[in-house]
Amino acid sequence: MNVEEILSKLVSFPVLGGESNLSIIHWIKDYIADHGVASVLVPNEENTKASLHCRIGPAVDGGVILSGHTDVVPVKGQDWTSDPFELTDKQDGRLYARGSCDMKGFVACCLAALPEMVKAPLNKPIYFAFSYDEEIGCLAAPELVEAINNYYSEQPRFAIIGEPTMMKPTVGQKGICIFETVVSGSQGHSSRIKQEVSAIHEAMRLILWLESKMNSLIVAGQTDSRFTPNHTSIHIGKVSGGIAPNVIAQECKFNWDVRTIPSETPQQILEEFNAYCASREDELRKVFPGFKVETTNIHPAVPGLDTHADQEIVALTKQFANNNELDAVSYAAEAGQFAEGGFESIICGPGDIAQAHRADEFIDKEQLAWGVRFMNNLVAHFSES
Ligand SMILES: [Zn+2]
Numbered sequence: 413m414n415v416e417e418i419l420s421k422l423v424s425f426p427v428l429g430g431e432s433n434l435s436i437i438h439w440i441k442d443y444i445a446d447h448g449v450a451s452v453l454v455p456n457e458e459n460t461k462a463s464l465h466c467r468i469g470p471a472v473d474g475g476v477i478l479s480g481h482t483d484v485v486p487v488k489g490q491d492w493t494s495d496p497f498e499l500t501d502k503q504d505g506r507l508y509a510r511g512s513c514d515m516k517g518f519v520a521c522c523l524a525a526l527p528e529m530v531k532a533p534l535n536k537p538i539y540f541a542f543s544y545d546e547e548i549g550c551l552a553a554p555e556l557v558e559a560i561n562n563y564y565s566e567q568p569r570f571a572i573i574g575e576p577t578m579m580k581p582t583v584g585q586k587g588i589c590i591f592e593t594v595v596s597g598s599q600g601h602s603s604r605i606k607q608e609v610s611a612i613h614e615a616m617r618l619i620l621w622l623e624s625k626m627n628s629l630i631v632a633g634q635t636d637s638r639f640t641p642n643h644t645s646i647h648i649g650k651v652s653g654g655i656a657p658n659v660i661a662q663e664c665k666f667n668w669d670v671r672t673i674p675s676e677t678p679q680q681i682l683e684e685f686n687a688y689c690a691s692r693e694d695e696l697r698k699v700f701p702g703f704k705v706e707t708t709n710i711h712p713a714v715p716g717l718d719t720h721a722d723q724e725i726v727a728l729t730k731q732f733a734n735n736n737e738l739d740a741v742s743y744a745a746e747a748g749q750f751a752e753g754g755f756e757s758i759i760c761g762p763g764d765i766a767q768a769h770r771a772d773e774f775i776d777k778e779q780l781a782w783g784v785r786f787m788n789n790l791v792a793h794f795s796e797s
Contacts, residue, residue, distance in 0.1 A: 415784050416507065416777075418443075419520035420499035422482075423509035429483040429547030432460045436482045440464060440523070440542060447526050451540070454559040456552070463543045463556040467564065468526070469534030469794070476570040476728075476794065477539040477560065477755060479553075479746060480519040481546030484511035490771035506774040513763035517775045518574025518783060521762065525787035532795045539568055546746060549590065549711040553746040557753035570725045571750035574761030576768060576775075577739060579782045581729040582759035584638045584740030585747050586671045587716035589678035593618060593689075593707045595653075598700040599662040608660045609700040612653050614692060615664035618705065621688055622646045622668060625681060636673040638740035644672045646681065667710070671742060674718035682707065715748035717757060725756035732789040733760055733782075741765065760786070 413421070425436035437453065444451050444466055451466035469475065487496040487510050494500040496510040522540055529538055541560060545551040560568065575582075595618065597611035605613075626646040635642040646668065653664025670678040689705040696703040719726060721738060730736050743765060751757040762783035763775040 413524070415520050415524035415780055416499070418523050419507065419512065419516060419780070422516040422520055423499050423511050424497055426497045426510070427483050428486050429545050431483070433482045433544040434460065434462060437462050437464050437542065437544070440482070443523060444526065444540070447530050449526070449530065452559070452563060454556055461544045461552070463541070463552050463559070465539060465541045465556065465560050465563070467537045467539050468529045469537035471564065471566045472536060473567045473569065475537035475539060475566070475568040476572060476790065477541050477568050477750065478522045479541045479543070479571055479573045479750060480515050480522065481543045481746065482519070483544050483547050484514070484516070485547050485769045492771045494772070505777050507777060507780070508772055508774040510773055512775040513576050513773050514765070514768035515575055515761060515763070517576070517763050517780055518761040521574070521780065521783035521787050524784060525791060528788065528791050532791045534791070534794050535796070536794045537566070537568070538790070538794060543746065550714045550744060550746050550749060551712070553749040554712070557749055561753060568755060570728065571747070571755035571757040572725070572729060573745055573747040573750060573757065573759045575745045575759050576761050576763035576765045577741065577759055578764050579733045579735055579760060579762055579779065579786065580737050580739040581726060581733060581735060582739045582741055583717065583719040583721065583726060584636070584674060585717035585745055585759060586639060586673060586742050587678065587714055587748060588669060588671050588744040589709065589713040590667065590669045590711040591682070591707050592665060592667050592710045593705065595664045596702065596704040597662055598660065598702065600660045602658040602660055605660060607699070609696045609703050610660045611664035612661040614696065614705070615651065615653060615666055617692070618689065619648050619651070619666060622648065622685065625684065629676070634673070634676060636675065639673055639742050641742070644670065644676050644681070646670050672716060674716045678713055714744045715752055717747040717751055717759070719751065719756065719758055723756050725758045728793065729758045729760050732786045732793065734785070734789070
């Protein structure tokens with residue numbers, strides 16, 4: 413199968429983040445097995461989802477992991493002009509489908525290169541590492557990384573995460589953390605606003621604190637020019653609370669995310685926020701002793717990526733991609749998790765992130781061909797004596 417045929421098969425599995433991916437992962441496992449390579453599944457506890465890893469080549473240190481995810485984002489409510497789960501060639505140089513760009517295009521390049529990898533006299537191994545639930549918070553990668561570290565007696569050295577970067581080697585990625593804050597106040601008639609504590613009024617104060625926290629980081633010069641925006645961002649994306657205009661709200665909840673530049677951690681911001689919340693509790697318990705603010709982490713934090721330009725993976729990726737432009741991205745990806753697992757990590761893959769997650773997602777055929785050339789260069793490099 414050529415890369416387009418493989419991509420067409422991969423996009424036909426409508427596996428969304430959070431759903432069972434066994435259909436697509438078993439198809440991939442069988443495809444790999446047909447080329448004489450055994451792979452290992454890393455299932456979730458309920459056995460409804462699995463990541464996959466395998467090694468091609470000798471069991472020696474210094475190999476490279478090629479990482480991709482098998483899930484995609486929903487199409488609901490989007491205005492598609494073709495079936496999102498059928499690869500459509502509109503004769504405009506592009507191939508349309510959900511996941512064509514993010515990131516089954518890269519997975520297809522890996523699988524299309526497999527016959528070459530198997531034939532090549534590799535002196536360092538190449539690994540595939542395909543995960544699930546990336547789109548709902550990079551949930552599976554930590555376990556997959558651990559499984560790889562435990563399973564192989566040799567130590568892989570590099571990891572290339574094929575998120576769409578237009579084949580630009582990408583060395584920086586922001587970290588992300590998602591929180592929920594629940595404010596518990598007292599209820600009562602709205603005329604008694606000074607005798608009760610409105611959870612909504614207090615939640616709004618906390619939200620404004622978070623916004624000014626972000627602004628103070630910018631003013632303090634805590635920026636990283638590689639990113640757009642160049643600072644840690646804090647955003648409140650959902651608020652709910654209250655039952656009627658004339659009833660003081662007993663509860664108000666809001667969800668927020670922090671996208672950190674590599675020099676900052678969400679923990680620093682959370683600690684300061686919690687301290688502010690504690691000071692509000694001290695104050696308002698004088699009015700209503702049950703007043704409470706609780707913040708929980710509703711997704712495990714996804715670490716950022718901060719690979720240095722002099723690390724060997726950077727030179728190698730430039731060479732494989734035939735591209736000397738280095739980049740940094742503000743979206744979350746699994747690269748920071750692979751870096752934490754001990755691998756020199758980088759993001760580089762076909763397609764443009766601007767085309768991801770939207771109606772009529774597509775990948776340029778030229779990008780897909782570029783991805784295949786990348787694989788050929790990589791195989792040649794790891795076959796040199
Ligand atoms: Zn992705």
